[in-house]
Amino acid sequence: MKYLSNVVSLEFSPGRCVGCGMCVEVCPHEVFALENKKAVILDKDRCMECGACVSNCAFGALNVDKGVGCAAAVINSMIRGGEPSCDCSGNNKTKDCC
Amino acid sequence: MTELKFIRKGMQEKKEVCCGMTQDTPQAESGAYCDTCLPVTEKDRLAWISGVIMTDAGAVPKAATDLSASDFWEHAKCRTSAFRNNYTVKPGLYAVGTPDRNSDVLVSANYKLSFDTLRKALKGLNAWILVLDSKGINVWCAAGKGTFGTDELIRLIAVTKLDRVVDHRRIIVPQLGAPGISAHDAKKATGFKVCYGPVRAEDIGAYIGSGYKATREMRTVAFPLVDRLILTPMEINPAMKKYYPLYALVMLAVMGLRPEGIFFRDALASGSPFLMLGLISVLAGALLTPVLLPFFPFRSFAVKGWIAGVLSVFLSSKFIPMIGQLNTVLLIFTYLFFPLASSYIALQFTGSTTFTGMSGVKKELRLSLPLYVVGLVVSLVLLIIYKLGEWRVL
Numbered sequence: 001m002k003y004l005s006n007v008v009s010l011e012f013s014p015g016r017c018v019g020c021g022m023c024v025e026v027c028p029h030e031v032f033a034l035e036n037k038k039a040v041i042l043d044k045d046r047c048m049e050c051g052a053c054v055s056n057c058a059f060g061a062l063n064v065d066k067g068v069g070c071a072a073a074v075i076n077s078m079i080r081g082g083e084p085s086c087d088c089s090g091n092n093k094t095k096d097c098c
Numbered sequence: 099m100t101e102l103k104f105i106r107k108g109m110q111e112k113k114e115v116c117c118g119m120t121q122d123t124p125q126a127e128s129g130a131y132c133d134t135c136l137p138v139t140e141k142d143r144l145a146w147i148s149g150v151i152m153t154d155a156g157a158v159p160k161a162a163t164d165l166s167a168s169d170f171w172e173h174a175k176c177r178t179s180a181f182r183n184n185y186t187v188k189p190g191l192y193a194v195g196t197p198d199r200n201s202d203v204l205v206s207a208n209y210k211l212s213f214d215t216l217r218k219a220l221k222g223l224n225a226w227i228l229v230l231d232s233k234g235i236n237v238w239c240a241a242g243k244g245t246f247g248t249d250e251l252i253r254l255i256a257v258t259k260l261d262r263v264v265d266h267r268r269i270i271v272p273q274l275g276a277p278g279i280s281a282h283d284a285k286k287a288t289g290f291k292v293c294y295g296p297v298r299a300e301d302i303g304a305y306i307g308s309g310y311k312a313t314r315e316m317r318t319v320a321f322p323l324v325d326r327l328i329l330t331p332m333e334i335n336p337a338m339k340k341y342y343p344l345y346a347l348v349m350l351a352v353m354g355l356r357p358e359g360i361f362f363r364d365a366l367a368s369g370s371p372f373l374m375l376g377l378i379s380v381l382a383g384a385l386l387t388p389v390l391l392p393f394f395p396f397r398s399f400a401v402k403g404w405i406a407g408v409l410s411v412f413l414s415s416k417f418i419p420m421i422g423q424l425n426t427v428l429l430i431f432t433y434l435f436f437p438l439a440s441s442y443i444a445l446q447f448t449g450s451t452t453f454t455g456m457s458g459v460k461k462e463l464r465l466s467l468p469l470y471v472v473g474l475v476v477s478l479v480l481l482i483i484y485k486l487g488e489w490r491v492l
Contacts, residue, residue, distance in 0.1 A: 001321055001451075004397050004458040025294055025312075026276035028319040029453065049455035050242060052276035066277070067456030068242055070449030071399075074459050075467075084456060086235070086243055 008047040009065035014038060016061035023053035023062060146217070151193045155259035160193045161213075163221035169214055176211050178331040187213045189231040191258040195224035199265045202306060204295065205251065205275065207232035207240050219299035223306070226263065230254050241278030248280045252287045261289070270295040270302075270310075273317060319452045326388045329450045333384035337443050345376050352481055357489060371420045375411065379436040382410040383443025388450075399454070400466040403444020407437030427484040435477040442470055 010031070019037035029046040032039050032053065039061070051066030068074075073084035146169065149160040176182035187208045194217055203226040206216045213229060220227075230250045232240035240246035251271070255261070260269075271279055273294045281292035296305045296316035305312050349372045354365025387394065387406045394402035411432055415422045424432060445462065448454040486492040 001392055001453055002397060003454045004461060007457040007461050008455060009457050022281065025317070026273060028274060028297060028317070030314070030318050046453070047455060048453050049457060050277040052241075052273075055248075055278070055280045056276055056282070058282040065457060066242075068449070069451070069454035069456050069459050071445040071459050071463060072449050074456065074463055078463075086239055 002045050003048070003069070005045045008044050009049060010041070010044055010047045010053075011063040012039065012041055013061045013063075016059045018059055020058070022056045022058070026052040026056050028052070146214075151196070153263045155191075155262040158191050158193050158226070158263070161217045161227065163194055163217050165214055165218050173211055173214070177328055178335065182209075182211065184234060185210045186234040187229055189229045189254060191260065191263065192217075192227040192229060193225075194220045194227060195222070197224040197226050199263070201225050201264065203228055203260065203264060203269045203290075204302065205230060205269055205271045207235065207237040207246055207275075209234050209236045209240075212236045216299045216302075219302050223303060226260075228254055228258065228260065228269065237272050238274040238277075241275045244278050246275050247278035248283050248287075251279060251284055251292075255288045255290060267291060268293055270306075272299070273297050273312070274319075321391075321452045323389065325452075326391060329447075330385050330388050333388065333443070333447055333450065334380060337380045337384050337446075341439075341443075342376060342380060346373055349373065349376070352485065355485065371418070371424060374418065375414065375421060375432060375436050376439075378410050378414055379407055379439040380443060382406040382436075383440035384447070386410065387440070387444040388447050391447075391451075398462055398466075399445045399448050400441045400462050403441035403447075404437045406444065407440030408433070410440065411436050425484070427480055427487065431477055431480040431484070434473055434480070438470055438473040438477075441466065 017039050019034060019039065021034050021039070023032045023039050024034055027047075028050070029048060031041060031043060031047045033042050034040075047064070048069055049064050049066055051064055054062045054064050054066065068084055068086055070084065070086070073086060077084040145166060146162045147159045148162040151158045151160050172181070172185065176185055187210050189208050201224050204216065204220070205228045206213050208229050208231055213227070216227060230246055231254075232246040232250070235243070235245060237246055251269075255269075261267075267289050268291045270293050271281075274297055276294055279292060281294070284290065284292050293310055294312075295302060296312045297319055298316070301312070301316045305316060350365040350369040351360055353367075353369035353372065354360040354362060356364065383403045383406065387399070387403045390406070391402065394405050396402060396405075415424075415429070415432075421432070445466065448459050448462075483492065
């Protein structure tokens with residue numbers, strides 16, 4: 001299953017890539033592959049912007065607008081301001097959220 | 099191995115290592131439990147602790163790898179209610195089997211459902227489990243928030259004195275923890291190399307057995323029917339609690355409203371098809387859409403939910419007489435309002451999926467929120483037109 005096409009904020013700078021393969025390892029949606037000792041993006045639309053590749057790239061070759069793909073979180077951030085997060089209701093523990 | 103002293107379940111030994119605080123490790127920090135010094139109710143809760151293992155860094159509680167009936171009952175409650183919001187394990191180091199100084203260290207979250215899934219998957223293996231304080235949230239969600247993160251990993255490695263428990267310098271972090279962890283920063287700070295294990299705990303045996311190699315299947319996240327289905331109660335429940343009572347009240351009041359006042363008989367007679375339609379639209383958005391997710395056309399959840407809503411309204415009008423017999427204005431209202439409600443509820447499921455990203459959700463909301471508002475206003479106008487017709491004003 002794929003989500004909307006052409007919206008993903010993932011950016012890759014091939015110049016900084018050393019081909020360590022860490023992005024291939026951590027990506028849960030097989031967005032990357034190694035070709036000729038460099039990472040390549042196989043299918044950007046599969047990216048869910050979790051940020052795993054970015055935080056594990058020691059060479060700063062990747063960037064993404066990391067965030068939760070959750071409508072409730074985005075709506076809450078529209079109402080209350082701030083970045084969308086899973087804290088649907090602040091630190092209130094009685095709230096049903098992830 | 100030789101440096102370890104394994105202690106069998108017995109009051110005397112445990113008192114020494116736990117209640118007696120004879121070890122140099124502060125027990126409160128290392129996270130060690132001992133059932134002889136816990137109150138009775140706590141003991142029941144911690145029935146999954148089967149003993150204690152002594153290490154150079156102090157006593158480490160041993161977790162059973164078989165889940166009990168009460169574990170399963172608690173897991174069921176986690177899937178359906180707010181019970182899961184306070185279902186935690188104390189952060190710290192745990193053992194499964196009889197691990198030694200060369201055994202693997204597996205990192206987990208302190209949501210007990212996550213921890214239980216891991217210890218069950220480790221049946222037959224000897225390993226250490228390092229539980230981070232993820233505030234009772236599962237690995238993937240907590241990693242997204244950063245509570246399952248590099249800093250917390252560094253802290254727990256220090257607090258549990260992991261370097262004194264094992265001789266090797268590698269830890270296995272679940273792959274879905276990667277959004278919160280920076281493997282190179284953790285290595286720099288602790289000396290421990292982070293190896294990303296498989297996505298699913300059930301694959302850990304195969305992963306370790308093959309020399310820490312994860313196959314493509316172990317690395318990728320699918321979203322099969324059973325996974326989608328298990329998440330639906332937490333979609334239906336909040337929708338029924340949050341929206342349905344208010345909706346039902348408004349609908350009954352509107353249907354029972356006359357210039358003379360609100361009549362209960364009218365409210366029930368004319369309102370019941372709408373109470374039913376409300377329920378149907380919640381189920382269309384929160385159950386039908388997730389279950390048939392890959393089969394509804396288009397990638398947008400709002401569109402999938404809307405299609406599910408239209409289908410449900412259509413089928414209801416064919417098979418439920420009191421819905422089929424609605425007059426034209428109410429029928430237009432029905433086809434406008436309920437599919438939009440299903441669409442909005444289906445959109446909430448983006449928070450439960452394994453593949454939706456924030457940019458996509460933002461785009462969907464930008465396009466759909468104005469439509470929901472317009473739809474709601476037009477629906478209210480239609481209801482007013484219907485009422486005026488009923489009162490013979492129009």
